[in-house]
Amino acid sequence: MRTVRALWGSSHPGPTxxxxxxxxxxxxxxxxxxxxxxxxxxxxxxxxxxxGISNDALDADRDRAVGxxxxxxxxxxxxxxxxWVAASVTLVLALVLSAPLGWRMLAAHALFxxxxxxxxxxxxxxxxxxxxxxxxxxxFPSLATLSAPxxxxxxxxxxxxxAALGTAVHLTNVLPDLDDDARTGVRGLPHxxxxxxxxxxxxxxxxxxxxxxxxxxxxxxxxxxGPVSWLFFGVVVAVAxxxxxxxxxRPPARVLFRLVMLAALLLAAQxxxxxxxxxx
Numbered sequence: 001m002r003t004v005r006a007l008w009g010s011s012h013p014g015p016t017x018x019x020x021x022x023x024x025x026x027x028x029x030x031x032x033x034x035x036x037x038x039x040x041x042x043x044x045x046x047x048x049x050x051x052g053i054s055n056d057a058l059d060a061d062r063d064r065a066v067g068x069x070x071x072x073x074x075x076x077x078x079x080x081x082x083x084w085v086a087a088s089v090t091l092v093l094a095l096v097l098s099a100p101l102g103w104r105m106l107a108a109h110a111l112f113x114x115x116x117x118x119x120x121x122x123x124x125x126x127x128x129x130x131x132x133x134x135x136x137x138x139x140f141p142s143l144a145t146l147s148a149p150x151x152x153x154x155x156x157x158x159x160x161x162x163a164a165l166g167t168a169v170h171l172t173n174v175l176p177d178l179d180d181d182a183r184t185g186v187r188g189l190p191h192x193x194x195x196x197x198x199x200x201x202x203x204x205x206x207x208x209x210x211x212x213x214x215x216x217x218x219x220x221x222x223x224x225x226g227p228v229s230w231l232f233f234g235v236v237v238a239v240a241x242x243x244x245x246x247x248x249x250r251p252p253a254r255v256l257f258r259l260v261m262l263a264a265l266l267l268a269a270q271x272x273x274x275x276x277x278x279x280x
Contacts, residue, residue, distance in 0.1 A: 006078035007086050010071070011052035015173075019140075020045040022268055026144040029275020039097050040147045043109060047094035051116040054087040058120050062186070105146040112136045112143065129188030130170050137166025141271065145278050154278050157216020161271050164209030165264055171202040172260040196247055199260055203243040206263040210236040210270060217274035232270035239263040
């Protein structure tokens with residue numbers, strides 16, 4: 001049990017659960033059958049476990065160097081061998097569970113995971129660190145639509161919203177660790193831009209995603225936008241604008257990270273609320 005707890009702690013459990021629940025709710029929103037929803041959620045869950053554990057396994061030496069006592073692998077609670085075995089097994093499970101949903105879903109999920117792994121294995125330290133997030137989150141809404149009996153890719157507006165969500169997540173997720181990353185040679189795009197510019201761009205990305213969902217789900221006809229969609233849009237815009245103002249007039253602080261992450265989660269909720277339009 002100690003090993004299991006350590007591996008779970010190494011999987012980035014927060015993002016793993018959020019992305020898995022998002023897949024589950026998108027599956028429900030597009031009207032999948034229960035067994036398809038279950039397979040979709042489990043496949044995404046195991047894929048996220050693999051991505052998270054492999055990330056911490058690759059970063060173990062850097063985490064030890066900066067004293068990351070919150071990281072089980074850095075503390076030595078579990079061996080690197082066990083972590084790599086777990087990452088490999090969960091990767092296989094993710095693909096095996098995707099297969100019954102069709103080869104298109106399998107291929108899309110493989111791309112989703114492969115893109116995330118490319119970040120772990122090197123892109124995180126380059127100016128192109130944003131690319132895996134744009135690719136993975138851009139294709140993410142299609143995992144649900146490709147799991148349907150009659151598979152199809154999500155419409156373009158959902159790709160834009162997903163990519164915007166991924167942009168916001170990446171530009172803010174690393175903000176609390178900028179100093180530690182700098183000490184260990186990790187210089188992705190947010191590190192080069194700095195916390196203030198990263199937060200501003202993340203907030204703008206959320207705004208762009210919110211507009212894409214609002215207009216896309218209604219076919220570009222504002223008169224067809226329902227009250228619930230307007231409500232979600234208004235809340236997302238309010239939080240994103242508050243983030244922009246906070247980033248521009250105050251020194252960067254952890255509250256900025258929390259504001260952008262809240263805006264990103266609200267954008268994800270807005271996307272789910274418009275899920276029926278993904279298959280229209």
